[in-house]
Amino acid sequence: xxxxxxxxxxxxxxxxxxxxxxxxxxxxxxxxxxxxxxxxxxxxxxxxxxxxxxxxxxxxxxxxxxxxxxxxxxxxxxxxxxxxxxxxxxxxxxxxxxxxxxxxxxxxxxxxxxxxxxxxxxxxxxxxxxxxxxxxxxxxxxxxxxxxxxxxxxxxxxxxxxxxxxxxxxxxxxxxxxxxxxxxxxxxxxxxxxxxxxxxxxxxxxxxxxxxxxxxxxxxxxxxxxxxxxxxxxxxxxxxxxxxxxxxxxxxxxxxxxxxxxxxxxxxxxxxxxxxxxxxxxxxxxxxxxxxxxxxxxxxxxxxxxxxxxxxxxxxxxxxxxxxxxxxxxxxxxxxxxxxxxxxxxxxxxxxxxxxxxxxxxxxxxxxxxxxxxxxxxxxxxxxxxxxxxxxxxxxxxxxxxxxxxxxxxxxx
Amino acid sequence: xxxxxxxxxxxxxxxxxxxxxxxxxxxxxxxxxxxxxxxxxxxxxxxxxxxxxxxxxxxxxxxxxxxxxxxxxxxxxxxxxxxxxxxxxxxxxxxxxxxxxxxxxxxxxxxxxxxxxxxxxxxxxxxxxxxxxxxxxxxxxxxxxxxxxxxxxxxxxxxxxxxxxxxxxxxxxxxxxxxxxxxxxxxxxxxxxxxxxxxxxxxxxxxxxxxxxxxxxxxxxxxxxxxxxxxxxxxxxxxxxxxxxxxxxxxxxxxxxxxx
Numbered sequence: 001x002x003x004x005x006x007x008x009x010x011x012x013x014x015x016x017x018x019x020x021x022x023x024x025x026x027x028x029x030x031x032x033x034x035x036x037x038x039x040x041x042x043x044x045x046x047x048x049x050x051x052x053x054x055x056x057x058x059x060x061x062x063x064x065x066x067x068x069x070x071x072x073x074x075x076x077x078x079x080x081x082x083x084x085x086x087x088x089x090x091x092x093x094x095x096x097x098x099x100x101x102x103x104x105x106x107x108x109x110x111x112x113x114x115x116x117x118x119x120x121x122x123x124x125x126x127x128x129x130x131x132x133x134x135x136x137x138x139x140x141x142x143x144x145x146x147x148x149x150x151x152x153x154x155x156x157x158x159x160x161x162x163x164x165x166x167x168x169x170x171x172x173x174x175x176x177x178x179x180x181x182x183x184x185x186x187x188x189x190x191x192x193x194x195x196x197x198x199x200x201x202x203x204x205x206x207x208x209x210x211x212x213x214x215x216x217x218x219x220x221x222x223x224x225x226x227x228x229x230x231x232x233x234x235x236x237x238x239x240x241x242x243x244x245x246x247x248x249x250x251x252x253x254x255x256x257x258x259x260x261x262x263x264x265x266x267x268x269x270x271x272x273x274x275x276x277x278x279x280x281x282x283x284x285x286x287x288x289x290x291x292x293x294x295x296x297x298x299x300x301x302x303x304x305x306x307x308x309x310x311x312x313x314x315x316x317x318x319x320x321x322x323x324x325x326x327x328x329x330x331x332x333x334x335x336x337x338x339x340x341x342x343x344x345x346x347x348x349x350x351x352x353x354x355x356x357x358x359x360x361x362x363x364x365x366x367x368x369x370x371x372x373x374x375x376x377x378x379x380x381x382x383x384x385x386x387x388x389x390x391x392x393x394x395x396x397x398x399x400x401x402x403x404x405x406x407x408x409x410x411x412x413x
Numbered sequence: 414x415x416x417x418x419x420x421x422x423x424x425x426x427x428x429x430x431x432x433x434x435x436x437x438x439x440x441x442x443x444x445x446x447x448x449x450x451x452x453x454x455x456x457x458x459x460x461x462x463x464x465x466x467x468x469x470x471x472x473x474x475x476x477x478x479x480x481x482x483x484x485x486x487x488x489x490x491x492x493x494x495x496x497x498x499x500x501x502x503x504x505x506x507x508x509x510x511x512x513x514x515x516x517x518x519x520x521x522x523x524x525x526x527x528x529x530x531x532x533x534x535x536x537x538x539x540x541x542x543x544x545x546x547x548x549x550x551x552x553x554x555x556x557x558x559x560x561x562x563x564x565x566x567x568x569x570x571x572x573x574x575x576x577x578x579x580x581x582x583x584x585x586x587x588x589x590x591x592x593x594x595x596x597x598x599x600x601x602x603x604x605x606x607x608x609x610x611x612x613x614x615x616x617x618x619x620x621x622x623x624x625x626x627x628x629x630x631x632x633x634x635x636x637x638x639x640x641x642x643x644x645x646x647x648x649x650x651x652x653x654x655x656x657x658x659x660x661x662x663x664x665x666x667x668x669x670x671x672x673x
Contacts, residue, residue, distance in 0.1 A: 251629045253637075277630040299627025320454060322627035342454060372591045373631045374599040377607055379624055381616060382465055383584035 028052035036069070036077070037061050051075045051098070059104070063088045071097035074128060079103050079113075088116045094123040103132040105160055112137035112162070116144065116170075124149065134162035135183060138170040146175045153182035155206045163188040164205070167195060167215075175200060185211040186228065193217050200224075208233045209250075220245055231256040231276060240266045248274045256281045257298065260288070268293060278303050279321070282311075291315050292412060300326050300366070309333040315412045318342060318361070322379060325402075326366040332399035336361065340408040348409045359407040362398040364391035417489070417499055421506025425478075431510050434470065438518025446526045452533045456540060459519065460619045463544045464612055468551040469576050471511055475555030476572045478507050480565050490673055500556070500668045504661070508552040512545045519544075536622050543615040546653045550611045551576070553660040560667050579612050587613075600635040608648075611656045618649045 025039050025047055033039045036058055039049050045065050053073040059082045063069070067090075076099045079085045083104040086095065093116075100113045112134035116122050122144040128151075129135045135151040138144065146165060155161030164180035166188045167173060176198040180186040186202030189195060189212035197220045202209035209225035209232050212218070216238045224246045225232050231250035234240070240263065247257035257276040260266075263285040270292040273279035279298040280290075283305045290313045295301035301321040302313075311334040318324045319342045338354070346357035365384045368375050378384050391398060425431050441462065445455040482503065489499050523537060555572050562568035587606050591599055607613045620628060621640060628640045639645040 251625075253630060255629075277627065299624065299630045320457065322624045368588070368592075372595045372599075374595075374603045374636075375588060375591050376628060376631050377603045377613075377617065377620075378584055378588055379620055379627065380461065381584045381613065382461075383581050383588065385461070386581070 022046045022048060024048050024050060026050045026052065027056075029054045040065070040067065043067055046092075059083050059085050061086045063090060063093050065090050066092035068094040069096065069098070070094075071099070074099040076101060081105065084109075084111045084113075084115060086114045088114070088119055088122060091120045092122070093119065095125070095127060096123070097126045099128045099130075100132075101130045103129075103134070105133045107160070110134050110137065110162060110166075112166075115139065116141040120144070123147065128152075130154075132162065132164075132183070134166060135164045135180070136166070137163075138165075138167045138173065140169045142171045142173070144170070144173050146173065146178060148177040149179075151178065151180045151183060153180075153184075153205075155182055155184050158184055158206055161206060163211075164202070166190075167192040171195070174198070179203075180209075181205065185209075186225070188212065189215045189218070191215060195219075196221075198222060201226075203227055205229060209247075210234075212237065216240070219243075224248070225250070225257075227251075228255075230254055231258065233259040233261070234263055235259075235261040236263075238264050238266075241269070242267070242271055243269045244271065246272045246274070247276060247279070248272075250276045252277060259283075260285045263288065267291075272296065273298055273301070281305070282308050284308065286310055288312075289314075293317070295319065295321055295324070297321065299323065302326070304328070304334070311335070312337070314338050315408075316340070317412050319411075323363060323366045323369075325361040326370065327362050327399060327402065328367075328370050330397070330399050332402040334402075336402070336404040338406045338408060339404055340411050341404065344407050344409075346407065353409050355407040355409055358403040358405045360392055360395070360398070360403045362402055363388045364397055367397045415502070417494075417502025418505045418509070421482075421503045422509055425506060425510040426513075430474070431514055434474075434511065435514035435518045438515055439521060442519045442522030446522055452523070452526065452531045452537075455523075456533055456536050457623060460540060460616075460623070463540060464547070464616050464619070465580055467515065467544050467547045468580060468612060471508075471548045471551035472555045472572045472576045474511060475507055475552040476559050476568055479503070479556055479559035480568065487673060496668050497665045500560075500664055501661070504553060504556055504664065508549050511548045511552065515544050515548060516541055536619075539619060539622055543618055543653075546657065547611065547615055549657045550653070550660070553657065553664060556664055557660055557667070560664065560671065579610050583610050584613065600631070604635060604639055608652050611653065614649055614652055614656070618646070618653075621645050621649070 025043055027033045027036055027039045027049060036056055040063060043049060048068040051071045053075050055076040055078055057078045057080055059079040063086060074097060077085060079102045081102050081104045085100050085103055095114060103113045104111045113129045113132050114124055115137040117139045119141045120143045124136055125147040127149045130152050132153055136146055151164040161184040163185040164183035164187060165175060169191045171193045174196045178200045180202045181204045184206045186205040186209045192215045195218045199222045201224045203226040205228045207229045209228035211233050213235045214237060218240050220242045222244045226248045228250055232247060250257055255277045257273040257279045259281045261283045264287055266288045268288060268290045272294045274296045277299045279295045279301045281303045284307045286309045288311045293316045296319045298321045301318050301324045303326045305328050313336045316339045318339060324341060324343060341359050341361060344355060344359045346355040348355050365388055445458055449455050554575060558571045559568050607617050
């Protein structure tokens with residue numbers, strides 16, 4: 001049997017052309033091939049280019065055949081601020097272990113360190129990008145992987161900086177284990193469906209850590225978004241899943257852990273929102289399940305602004321937020337059930353772990369602050385506590401059906 | 414002055430009320446920590462207690478002490494002692510013993526529950542410093558009231574009214590004015606209004622630590638500068654010192670002029 005298989009393989013190899021055996025081409029300062037552009041020209045399909053450690057001053061490198069480009073000990077490609085550095089226009093390209101710096105800045109075209117255009121099955125991994133405009137830009141490219149890259153930008157102003165990782169009309173992509181910092185938007189998605197964003201760390205970006213619009217069926221797991229200008233913005237998308245992410249220290253007048261705008265049928269599970277000005281800001285989002293999230297020490301745990309229907313909040317922990325929930329209207333169509341509220345003052349006489357008195361998470365004071373923002377300075381004053389208490393007894397300004405009937409007595413683990 | 418301070422201080426340290434006050438805080442601290450077992454939550458509750466209760470107790474204690482020791486004061490006045498040292502001595506004796514009860518009463522349970530190992534130590538220190546300042550301020554305010562009113566009932570009434578005004582009514586008026594004038598930029602006004610009330614001032618100081626994320630949600634350059642930098646802490650501290658020093662200064666002036 002073994003012999004037959006061997007024979008078959010041999011015949012197959014002969015038919016497919018032995019002369020096309022993949023080669024290894026080495027590029028270095030003292031080699032025959034001194035530039036990457038030249039090497040790509042001489043290479044044939046499925047070859048491997050090994051780039052030795054040196055500084056290559058090149059830009060507009062066009063990868064137009066299926067190649068594997070591997071850097072040894074992080075060779076530097078210096079674009080000298082002249083424009084785009086690598087453009088991939090072929091399927092099955094792998095880029096591994098390069099150090100790319102000085103991408104050109106332009107106000108008319110989006111220069112990127114690595115741009116993938118209309119290609120499939122690409123892998124970009126272990127790449128370090130510094131001094132960039134756009135980092136990794138995927139344009140109408142599907143079934144790729146962006147893995148374990150480090151992108152360090154030095155963005156100062158929004159108008160002349162670009163995004164760390166940008167996906168535009170790119171589907172079925174996996175973006176995982178990347179570190180993005182100091183860009184305009186850390187990770188940006190537009191019209192990209194079925195994307196998996198996993199275990200990335202997006203910090204200190206100028207605008208959003210993660211920003212996506214019109215991208216359905218995407219999954220976000222175990223990412224960390226910290227200290228971004230405006231946190232994370234999620235807009236106009238359906239059926240997304242966010243699980244196990246951490247949103248931390250997004251402070252400012254328009255900063256959110258997550259901003260949800262026109263998001264429908266999503267699942268937000270087991271995320272942690274810590275010390276944000278607003279944990280989750282919800283606008284026009286329906287049928288979302290919030291389960292097992294931790295809201296810790298935020299200014300506002302959840303801020304609901306108009307037209308949010310049939311959302312369920314269950315088994316979440318609300319710990320030491322200045323305001324747990326804020327509403328701007330008297331209408332409520334959302335369900336709060338079985339959450340733990342650190343501000344709950346009720347009792348549990350039958351000892352079933354559920355408080356015997358419902359908890360009203362919306363305080364009158366949050367309503368006052370919505371009307372006159374300066375009043376925030378009266379937070380935790382005795383006068384406000386007295387008013388809040390009277391509102392709690394007989395709700396006038398806040399939705400009277402908004403309450404958690406089964407508030408938990410102990411934290412959800 | 415120090416002799417009188419020492420005398421007042423020891424007199425109070427030996428008195429029952431200091432112990433009651435001390436035990437009250439001790440009990441409060443233990444109960445809070447026992448119920449929550451979470452230092453940061455206990456600190457929030459404690460803050461509410463401190464900014465309301467400390468002024469109340471200091472005011473009442475101060476005014477009671479002044480009226481009670483009036484005969485002794487008159488006896489001292491007959492001696493060749495400077496008037497300012499008599500009154501300052503008494504004042505620091507009262508304020509000192511109250512502060513001591515507060516610091517030890519709250520300090521002991523928190524230290525036993527592992528304060529030094531938690532990251533809440535700075536918040537807690539701030540809480541104690543604020544509490545101490547509130548004691549100093551409200552004791553001297555009550556001394557001022559007592560000195561200006563011979564009638565005990567009247568003096569007592571004024572003192573309670575002062576507390577009620579600063580703790581509750583002031584914030585009500587403050588909120589009303591914010592709502593009435595909401596068309597105008599009010600961030601400068603609201604910060605200034607906070608400065609004129611020691612209770613609000615200490616509340617703000619604690620908010621700076623506990624609720625900074627909410628405070629930064631407001632759009633306003635003045636707010637942002639005040640809360641976003643160390644400026645807020647320094648200005649609030651400076652104002653608290655001013656709130657202590659100015660009434661003491663008045664106490665000295667009045668006591669020199671007063672005809673006993």
